[in-house]
Amino acid sequence: EVQLVQSGAEVKKPGESLKISCKASGYSFTSYWIAWVRQMPGKGLEWMGMIYPGDFDTRYSPSFQGQVTISADKSTSTGYLQWSSLKASDTAMYYCGRRYYNNTIDAFDIWGLGTRVIVSS
């Protein structure tokens, strides 16, 4: 079964660092992009960026470039999203999703359940 299992909820203080994870299983991790999406409380979905684990090619939305770092570990089939210095405005739910493609489909087909991040002093 294809799955993306995300790490658990986090409560952090402003200025702290954080790395959340998205562990893939059931498919070839290095063959498909992994994307990250933010959902602030009561708001819509925002595309943050994505990484191709095969060669670590990473693309960011300009809105998030420099604010977060997207990475991956082939050895554990895990994608990561990290912050070096959290702000209260980073409080949100974060989802990872797989971009699957073949001759007939090219779509973000599978999503993790999300990681809730709360940043509060």
Add this chain to the structure above:
Amino acid sequence: DIVMTQTPLSLSVTPGQPASISCKSSQRLLHSNGRTYLFWFLQRPRQPPQLLIYEVSNRFSGVPERFSGSGSGTDFTLKISRVEAEDVGVYYCMQSVQLPYAFGQGTKLEIK
């Protein structure tokens, strides 16, 4: 950047009645490979988004036939032929033809 605009932002529908959501993009979503990268997702309460429609009009695996997508260029539509209680949630269109990828604002579907 491509901007995705959905209308309406909320919808209240009687079970068994149809529903329609519009999504307009600020640029054409046709890729040079001939594919149009417009998708529809449903996010049920307290759940992650789930793919309904890919490349304008293709239902994803397991998606009921009452869901259909259409459109071209910059204008796209998601239709539900007969709304059921389980269709409650927020519907998002999304483009992935050009970076940064982008979602519409979302359309909240409620049952009357």
